[in-house]
Amino acid sequence: MSCWEVLEELQPHLGNVPRKERWQEIAKRMEADGKSLHEVTYTWNEGELSLEVGLGAGDKRLVPGTSRIHLVKNGELYPYAVFYPQGYDAQEPGRKWPLIFFFHGIGERGDDPAILLREGLPYELAQGRGVDALVIAPQCPANSHWADQEDELIKLRRFLPAMIEKYPVDPDRIYITGLSMGGRCAWKVALDMPDTFAAMVVACGRTSESDLGAIRDMPLWMFHGVNDSTTSFDNINAILPRLQASQHRHYKLSVYPQVGHNVWGEAYTHMGVFDWLLTQRRSRNREFAAGRKNVLPTDAKKKPV
Template sequence: MKQQACKLEKEITKKVSLDYLLYLPAGYEETNREWPLILFLHGRGERGTDVNRLQQYGLPKLVEEQEGFPFIVVSPQCPAYTTWGLENDALLALLDDVSARYAVDRGRIYLTGISMGGFGTWNLATEDPDRFAAIAPICSTGPTEKVHMLKDVPVWVFHGSKDTTVPVHHAEEMVEKLKACGGNPRLTIYPEADHAALTPVFYNMEIYDWFLQYSRNNPPIR
């Protein structure tokens, strides 16, 4: 019997689930303003079911220690059996839900992550580039075949030149490919830093001032 050309058309529903930490700025309940939001994606070592582990470094640690941080911060935990690169649907659903529940400025949604979370930053932004006002991947690589999707998104890449886990040439390649398709990314390389040495990036307020320079003129209504 010869093969037949066939086609499947069926609408399906996907269930997603993510635990996450949520930080609301001081004064959130006393004002009617909308607040900028940062989605923070952790690295491979913090996967699992104990969301409090996320407070070991990065933004979840910063907002515990510093008063007056002027962003809503959403820090999801990646399940142990997967990676951020496979969880775009769940992350976008999380942003939809948080944006509907809280006073989020939809024109000022920012994305950052470190290591596995840096790859997730690149990957998620290419999936929905109109969602994010700016992104900051840290010590990571990314999907080079999709980087052209970010030519109109402000990008600031951080990496350590002594990183042996994700060598710095991966970040340089992403930046060069983005430039080649019309993007204007910014690259900061720390000459003495290895893979584990870049969490202090989150304690430099320059990155947050840089985020706030950018806003989507016509953010999508979801």
């Protein structure tokens, strides 16, 4: 298949991307031609679609720098891990830092925050890498669930503001991300506290919420593996129409035809994810939302006869 043929095959139809079976068919046809379809990223920006296709694994740029890790086992409400970026000094007058809240998957539940270092963004940071932001990762109790237990949302409504108050945080640059169960949690918390976050990144996380209008001005990047047998890839085509119906202003989807559930290995080592995330601002979201309100419907602009 030529690159042009690939692009034609991957175009959304009625707003949805190809289904799992179609992705697998395209990948096999490319393999027969000696090519590997590694990653496809769709970007919808104010209704305009662009498409990037990665043939072969390509280069990864792991997050730069180094992080210091502090594990808080007896924290209020949750054990948690906090990652301090390079150059962080809590006593530096007037310095405010971006903050990323990370929510882990089901395998990292418990009461020992060291377990959080096994997967996802905490794993990458624990390898001595870094990101130019504070990262706070709470730990869900072993007998609970981030998304299915309403008690956790009630506690998170207290935990997140407490962390924002405790650390020198720039309120314009607070972000949320999660994988699998934690991806579901990211959706749930963002919809519950939409004015808190500047942007969201979700790896293999689904949402059953039918109305996504509360976050339609919050930039979003989703990652999903076609061969995911835990959170089916078909969940993506359940989410995209709801984003479109809400007139969501800026959302991205990266698809990995050769990857299963552990797509977070791609998401948190992606060449552009943190550059993209840390350029987002809550104030910009508010400005865009205010602009929507100032645009009157066509009929309302007509002068009375």
